[in-house]
Amino acid sequence: MGRRSTGYFRRVPSPRQVPPWARRIASSAIDVGWRWVSDLGAIGPSHPLARRFGAFGEGSLIAFPPGAIFNERWIRIGSRTMIGPYTSLSAGMAPGQQMVSDPVVSIGDRTLIGRGSHVVGHFCIEIGDDIQTGPYVYITDQNHVYSDPDVPIGAQWPVESSVHIGSGSWLGTGVVVLPGSRIGRNVAVGAGSVVTGVLPDHCVAVGSPAKVVKRYSPDDGWRATDQAGDETAGDKTAGDKTAGDKTAGDEERPAQKLAGSNGLTAPKKKKSTTSEIAPPTP
Numbered sequence: 301m302g303r304r305s306t307g308y309f310r311r312v313p314s315p316r317q318v319p320p321w322a323r324r325i326a327s328s329a330i331d332v333g334w335r336w337v338s339d340l341g342a343i344g345p346s347h348p349l350a351r352r353f354g355a356f357g358e359g360s361l362i363a364f365p366p367g368a369i370f371n372e373r374w375i376r377i378g379s380r381t382m383i384g385p386y387t388s389l390s391a392g393m394a395p396g397q398q399m400v401s402d403p404v405v406s407i408g409d410r411t412l413i414g415r416g417s418h419v420v421g422h423f424c425i426e427i428g429d430d431i432q433t434g435p436y437v438y439i440t441d442q443n444h445v446y447s448d449p450d451v452p453i454g455a456q457w458p459v460e461s462s463v464h465i466g467s468g469s470w471l472g473t474g475v476v477v478l479p480g481s482r483i484g485r486n487v488a489v490g491a492g493s494v495v496t497g498v499l500p501d502h503c504v505a506v507g508s509p510a511k512v513v514k515r516y517s518p519d520d521g522w523r524a525t526d527q528a529g530d531e532t533a534g535d536k537t538a539g540d541k542t543a544g545d546k547t548a549g550d551e552e553r554p555a556q557k558l559a560g561s562n563g564l565t566a567p568k569k570k571k572s573t574t575s576e577i578a579p580p581t582p
Contacts, residue, residue: 339364342362342363343362343364344360344362345358345359352373353375353377354372354373354376355376355378356376357378357409358379359380360379360381360382361381361382361383362389363385363387366383366385366387367386367387367388367389367416367418368390369390370391371390371395371396371404374399374401374403374421375391375403375405375406375407375421376403376406377407378407378409378411379409379410380409380410381409381412381413383413384435385416386415386416387417387419388418389405390420390421391405391422392404392421393422399422401424404421404423405425406425406427407419408430408431409430411427411429411431414433414437414473415435415436416435416436417433417435417439418439419439420440420441421441422441422442422458423441423442423460423461424462424463425439425440427465428465428466428468431467431469433472434471434472434473434474435474436473436474437471437474438477439465440478440479441460441462442459443478445457445459459479461479461480462480463478463480464481465483466483466484466487467485467486468485469488470487472488472489473491474491474492475494476494476495477495478496480497481495481497482497482498483495484499484502485502487499487505488503488505490505490506492508493507493510494507495509496510497509499512500512502515502516503515503516504522513525
């Protein structure tokens with residue numbers, strides 16, 4: 301006996317089977333509904349969930365839908381700060397954990413944390429004012445250790461070291477900030493970089509681990525640097541030649557001055573001799 305086509309046995313049409321006019325109505329309704337839910341679901345200062353935080357500044361917002369958020373008591377958010385959707389904010393390893401420091405996570409005023417990011421604090425993470433991050437940034441003050449080769453890394457007790465991100469800085473998409481990092485003021489960190497140490501004020505850093513590639517000084521403005529932070533030869537007049545650019549025999553040939561080069565020198569070209577030319581075939 302066949303099933304009836306009424307009640308719970310009624311077949312639900314797939315989206316492709318819905319007539320175009322019905323699809324337009326449904327899609328518009330879903331869009332309006334999602335905007336409505338996102339607006340009502342966002343966490344602001346007057347939201348009941350905001351009262352769980354150690355501080356939640358005026359004009360700040362955690363967009364809907366949020367990521368994993370727990371132990372809000374040890375998290376403080378400044379004024380006019382926006383936390384993007386799907387962003388996780390946590391203090392400790394699990395809800396209900398008692399922390400040894402307060403606050404564990406501190407986010408300043410007028411800061412923007414991009415969507416899908418993770419701020420995972422266990423001891424102390426300080427994020428300053430007027431900071432912006434791209435999406436999917438990961439910031440933590442705890443890391444696993446591997447000192448004992450006979451114990452699984454996940455079973456070894458992790459280490460913690462405070463993290464500080466200076467005001468006015470920018471972290472590109474996918475930046476990872478590891479324990480012990482100190483990022484100065486007005487620092488730009490390139491997308492995908494991994495910060496493991498100290499980045500001075502007013503610099504640009506890229507790579508894994510992140511290295512300073514540009515620095516600013518009031519006298520010279522922005523200048524390129526090498527990996528050690530010193531000014532590179534690229535800032536000098538064109539014509540300088542690095543040791544890596546030398547060819548075999550350069551050291552044996554005397555140098556000649558370049559016209560208008562203010563004393564810069566270039567290797568003298570080696571003259572060809574008849575002995576070096578292959579004799580013509582008869």
